[in-house]
Amino acid sequence: xxxxxxxxxxxxxxxxxxxxxxxxxxxxxxMNALVAGAARFDIAxxxxxxxxxxxxxxxxxxxxxxxxxTLGLVGIAGFNVVFFYGMQRTSAVNGALIMALNPLLTxxxxxxxxxxxxxxxxxxxFPIGAAGVAFVxxxxxxxxxxxxxxxxxxxxxxxWAFYNxxxxxxxxxxxxxxxxxxxxxxxxxxxxxxxxxxxxxxxAPPGRDALGSLLLMSLGGTVLxxxxxxxxxxxxxxxxxAVFLNLVPVSSMAISALEGHPPTWVQLIGGAIVIGAxxxxxxxxxxxxxxxxxxxxxxxxxxQACDASRAGN
Numbered sequence: 001x002x003x004x005x006x007x008x009x010x011x012x013x014x015x016x017x018x019x020x021x022x023x024x025x026x027x028x029x030x031m032n033a034l035v036a037g038a039a040r041f042d043i044a045x046x047x048x049x050x051x052x053x054x055x056x057x058x059x060x061x062x063x064x065x066x067x068x069x070t071l072g073l074v075g076i077a078g079f080n081v082v083f084f085y086g087m088q089r090t091s092a093v094n095g096a097l098i099m100a101l102n103p104l105l106t107x108x109x110x111x112x113x114x115x116x117x118x119x120x121x122x123x124x125x126f127p128i129g130a131a132g133v134a135f136v137x138x139x140x141x142x143x144x145x146x147x148x149x150x151x152x153x154x155x156x157x158x159x160w161a162f163y164n165x166x167x168x169x170x171x172x173x174x175x176x177x178x179x180x181x182x183x184x185x186x187x188x189x190x191x192x193x194x195x196x197x198x199x200x201x202x203x204a205p206p207g208r209d210a211l212g213s214l215l216l217m218s219l220g221g222t223v224l225x226x227x228x229x230x231x232x233x234x235x236x237x238x239x240x241x242a243v244f245l246n247l248v249p250v251s252s253m254a255i256s257a258l259e260g261h262p263p264t265w266v267q268l269i270g271g272a273i274v275i276g277a278x279x280x281x282x283x284x285x286x287x288x289x290x291x292x293x294x295x296x297x298x299x300x301x302x303x304q305a306c307d308a309s310r311a312g313n
Contacts, residue, residue, distance in 0.1 A: 006232055014247035027214050038195070040218045045186045072191055075159075076191070106165065133274060
C-alpha cells in the first residue's frame with residue numbers, strides 16, 4: 001500500500017474517533033447507556049473474532065483469561081459505561097476535548113506508578129492541557145461548576161489512562177496484537193452484557209438513526225479504526241502517526257457544526273490550548289514508554305502514541 005494511502009487511513013481513523021462522540025448522541029436517543037455499550041462491543045468483538053480466524057490467529061481466551069478480563073473490565077467495560085453515561089449529560093465537543101488530554105494524563109499516571117519517566121515536554125504540557133480542559137468545562141469562567149457529564153468524562157479519562165498503564169504490565173507477550181485486542185474486546189463485551197442484564201436495562205429496539213450510528217461506532221470507530229491505526233504505526237512510525245490524534249477533537253467540532261451545533265468560543269479557545277499542549281508533548285518527546293511496545297489495542301495505541309515521540313483504544 002502506498003504511503004499516501006496510509007496517511008489517508010490514519011487521518012480517517014482520527015475522524016472516526018472524533019465522530020464517535022457525535023454518534024453516541026444518536027445512539028443514546030433510543031438506547032439505554034448500558035445496552036449501547038454492550039451492543040457496540042458485542043458487534044465489534046464478533047467481527048474481531050471473525051477477522052482473527054481469517055488471519056489464522058488463535059485467541060487464547062482461557063489461557064490468558066485473567067489478563068483479558070482485567071483489561072476488558074477497565075479499558076472497555078468500565079470506560080464505556082462512564083463514556084455513554086457521560087455523553088448523556090455533556091456535549092460531543094466537550095467529551096472529545098476532555099478525552100484529548102488522555103495521552104498526557106497517561107504519562108502522568110505512569111510516572112506516578114513508576115512505570116514510565118515522562119519527558120520534560122510532557123511535564124510542561126500537562127498543566128497547559130489541563131488548563132484548556134478546565135477552561136472548557138468551566139465555561140470560560142462564566143460558571144463555577146462542572147456538569148455531571150463532564151465529571152463522568154473526566155472519570156472515564158482517568159479510567160482509560162489507568163488501562164493504558166496496565167496494558168504494558170498485563171498484556172500477554174506471546175500473542176499477536178490482533179488476537180490480544182480481540183481477547184480484550186470479548187472480555188469487555190461479556191462484562192458489559194452481564195452488567196446490562198443484571199441492571200435490568202430496557203431492550204427497546206433502536207430506530208434506524210440510532211442503529212446506523214451504533215453500527216458506525218462498532219465497525220468504523222472500533223474495528224476499522226484499530227486496524228487502520230496499527231497499519232499507520234507500522235508503516236509511518238509512532239511519532240508521525242501520533243500527530244493525527246489532534247484531528248479527533250477537530251473532527252467532533254466539525255461534525256457538531258454540520259449538525260447545527262457549532263462550537264462555542266470557549267470550546268474553540270480551550271480546544272486550541274489542549275491541541276497545542278498535546279502537540280508540544282508529541283513533538284518534544286524522545287523515548288517511547290514501555291507500555292506502547294506491548295500493546296495490541298488500537299485505542300491503547302492511540303493514547304500511548306502521544307506519550308512520547310511515537311504508539312496506541
